Amino acid sequence: MSASPSRTRPLTLQINGRAHGPLDVPEDMMLVDVLYEYLGLTGTRFGCGQGVCRACTVIVDDERGPREVRSCITGAHYFDGKRIRTVEGHAKRDESGQLVELSPVQQAFLDHFSFQCGYCTPGFVNAxxxxxxxxxxxxxxxxxxxxxxTQALNPHLCRCTGYVRYYQAVKELVLKTPGLVKEGAR
Structure with a gap:
């Protein structure tokens, strides 16, 4: 007896400022699989497959503001019509796709040698x-x-124990970026 095929539905997404779809996607498919299999966006990592490690984190921009969502445990159709950012959308590129400039977070992580294997880095960049x-x-x-x-980064797991450098990079970035720390507060 063969398994019955999954039912599909159209899915439309805006990822990193670019519209995708409608794509005919199985109803039970997770977003991380759509990113890989349909769109060729492989920066988002499939780690534990249970939403614990958060390597699969993407950013959703909606009325609630920017927020993290774990793409390995969230069905793709949840994101229908939503604006999403993956790690590929942070750096600035020219018209030909060549890298022009890393995002401030990416540059801070690089400056602090924050990652070893780099598998968790996309989740930390998004967080x-x-x-x-x-x-x-x-x-x-x-x-x-x-x-x-600590509250923002603690849910993210790093197999190589790069936590200290991630935290140091973010702390330096927060302290040196105007407007992120209340004036006059110690």
Missing amino acids: ATVLLETLTKTPVAKDDVEATI
Whole structure:
């Protein structure tokens, strides 16, 4: 007896500012699989497959603001019509696709040698990006910077124990970026 094929539905996404779809996607397919199999976006990592490691994190931009969503446990159709950013969308590129400039988060991670194997890096890039964008709207007191960074990055797992350098890079970036730390607060 053969397994019955999955039912499909059209899926339309906006990823990194570019419209995709409608794509005929199985109803039970996770977004990480759509990114890989349909769109060739392989920067988002499939790690644990259970949403624990968060290597699969993408950013959703909607009325709630930028937020992290785990793409290995969230069905692709949840994202229908939504604006999504993957790690491929952070760096600036020219018309031919050549790299022009890394994002501030990517550059900070590179400057601090934050990654070893790099498997978890896309999730950390997205988490730090969401944190910085959130702080532009709601700055943090200087005394709360470390706790705020810990809260943002702690759910992400790194197999190579690169945590210290990720945290150092984000802390330096938060402290040196104007407007992220409340003036006059210690």
